[in-house]
Amino acid sequence: MKKISLLGATGSIGQQTLDVLRTHPEQFELVAFSVGQQVDAARAIAREFSVPLLSVANQADVKALQEDLPSTEVVWGSEGLVAVASESGADLLVNAVLGSVGLQPTLRAIEKGITIAIANKETLVTAGHLVMAAAKKHNVAILPVDSEHSALFQALNGENPKQIKKLVITASGGSFRDKTRAELEGVTVQDALNHPNWSMGSKITIDSATMMNKGLEVIEAHVLFDMPYSSIDVVLHRESIIHSMIEFVDTSVMAQLGTPDMRVPIQYALTYPDRLPLPQAKSLDLVEIGKLHFEKMDLERYKALHLAIEAGKEGGTATTVLNAANEAAVALFLQQKISFLAIDSFIEKALEAHTVTANPTLETILTVDVETRRFVEKMVH
Ligand SMILES: NC(=O)C1=CN([C@@H]2O[C@H](COP(=O)(O)OP(=O)(O)OC[C@H]3O[C@@H](n4cnc5c(N)ncnc54)[C@H](OP(=O)(O)O)[C@@H]3O)[C@@H](O)[C@H]2O)C=CC1
Ligand SMILES: CC(=O)[C@@H](O)[C@H](O)COP(=O)(O)O
Numbered sequence: 406m407k408k409i410s411l412l413g414a415t416g417s418i419g420q421q422t423l424d425v426l427r428t429h430p431e432q433f434e435l436v437a438f439s440v441g442q443q444v445d446a447a448r449a450i451a452r453e454f455s456v457p458l459l460s461v462a463n464q465a466d467v468k469a470l471q472e473d474l475p476s477t478e479v480v481w482g483s484e485g486l487v488a489v490a491s492e493s494g495a496d497l498l499v500n501a502v503l504g505s506v507g508l509q510p511t512l513r514a515i516e517k518g519i520t521i522a523i524a525n526k527e528t529l530v531t532a533g534h535l536v537m538a539a540a541k542k543h544n545v546a547i548l549p550v551d552s553e554h555s556a557l558f559q560a561l562n563g564e565n566p567k568q569i570k571k572l573v574i575t576a577s578g579g580s581f582r583d584k585t586r587a588e589l590e591g592v593t594v595q596d597a598l599n600h601p602n603w604s605m606g607s608k609i610t611i612d613s614a615t616m617m618n619k620g621l622e623v624i625e626a627h628v629l630f631d632m633p634y635s636s637i638d639v640v641l642h643r644e645s646i647i648h649s650m651i652e653f654v655d656t657s658v659m660a661q662l663g664t665p666d667m668r669v670p671i672q673y674a675l676t677y678p679d680r681l682p683l684p685q686a687k688s689l690d691l692v693e694i695g696k697l698h699f700e701k702m703d704l705e706r707y708k709a710l711h712l713a714i715e716a717g718k719e720g721g722t723a724t725t726v727l728n729a730a731n732e733a734a735v736a737l738f739l740q741q742k743i744s745f746l747a748i749d750s751f752i753e754k755a756l757e758a759h760t761v762t763a764n765p766t767l768e769t770i771l772t773v774d775v776e777t778r779r780f781v782e783k784m785v786h
């Protein structure tokens with residue numbers, strides 16, 4: 406039995422992780438999990454999987470949950486996330502929490518030698534150098550869950566990374582892929598949440614619509630595969646069937662394909678290097694699909710992708726600012742306090758106002774993260 410801890414159990418990735426655990430009860434044991442606000446769902450998960458450790462976001466929820474769940478220790482807040490990640494005796498942490506709040510639990514789990522299955526891309530964007538250095542020091546595997554990075558990892562399949570010529574990351578184009586930039590004036594939250602191919606949490610769905618998701622993924626690929634930005638391409642592929650590709654030095658291209666279903670990369674990270682059947686996933690039928698389409702990515706149309714690539718090239722705290730500004734701006738858009746087009750202009754302003762620190766410490770990253778969120782929030786008041 407592999408012991409699993411799960412950050413973000415009530416989210417889109419968290420729920421699909423639980424679905425994988427339900428499919429293979431003989432393989433996996435859930436030893437700890439966290440939620441944010443959804444305490445009723447937490448109660449149900451703790452009971453269904455008989456979980457000994459649970460963390461919630463708010464201290465106010467602890468007492469009632471503890472009374473209802475006598476066999477579960479209930480903890481809370483940022484220390485609670487660290488406890489779930491690193492103090493539950495897990496063999497593997499699935500980090501499916503949203504945002505850079507996932508950074509410290511990830512670092513603490515790595516220090517304990519726990520394998521990391523990472524969906525939480527914000528952690529790799531805000532402080533990828535710290536995560537990868539810690540993983541190297543403690544000889545811990547960082548297994549990608551994000552569909553594109555899982556695809557790259559599967560396409561690489563243990564071959565020598567030095568023989569990669571370039572990575573090609575595919576992008577669906579998001580909710581507004583058929584609109585010009587001028588047509589984005591006045592689009593609503595509801596319009597933006599209507600992703601053509603994937604059912605995901607709100608924040609990442611907005612990131613897909615701005616194309617910041619692909620920007621974060623380019624940085625994530627740079628961090629995970631140690632590739633220069635000049636060797637990472639993005640191509641628009643509206644069907645989301647090819648999840649990404651690697652071109653090797655001899656021009657041979659390895660791609661990973663499949664119906665868009667996050668349970669596949671989630672399960673692969675849980676079972677790696679083995680595979681297990683996943684009966685609920687639909688087999689790919691290329692004849693039924695007929696045609697796959699590819700288009701050049703327009704960096705003027707998708708300003709957020711351009712900002713992300715530039716921040717990635719700059720390095721240091723530039724990606725911390727990019728991520729924190731994006732998290733804050735997307736939250737404001739979801740609260741209908743700013744327009745869709747304000748998202749990338751707020752991020753641009755935050756980047757312009759920031760003086761980059763190279764090779765930042767954890768303390769610097771946490772400070773820059775907080776300051777950037779304040780900077781963005783002040784722009785609406
Ligand atoms: N959804 C997808 O298909 C994909 C997602 N990802 C990445 O995976 C991560 C999760 O995405 P997704 O599942 O869509 O997100 P969701 O919004 O669906 O879920 C987020 C989870 O994190 C919890 N959470 C949010 N904020 C906090 C906080 N401050 N403290 C503690 N817990 C918190 C939520 O708790 P609650 O709901 O109880 O408040 C929930 O369990 C993101 O980094 C995303 O980019 C990557 C690839 C694909
Ligand atoms: C499922 C997944 O990995 C998402 O990150 C997905 O890639 C979003 O789609 P686009 O950002 O390509 O629209």
Ligand SMILES: [Mn+2]
Pocket residue numbers: 551552553622
């Ligand atoms: Mn992705």
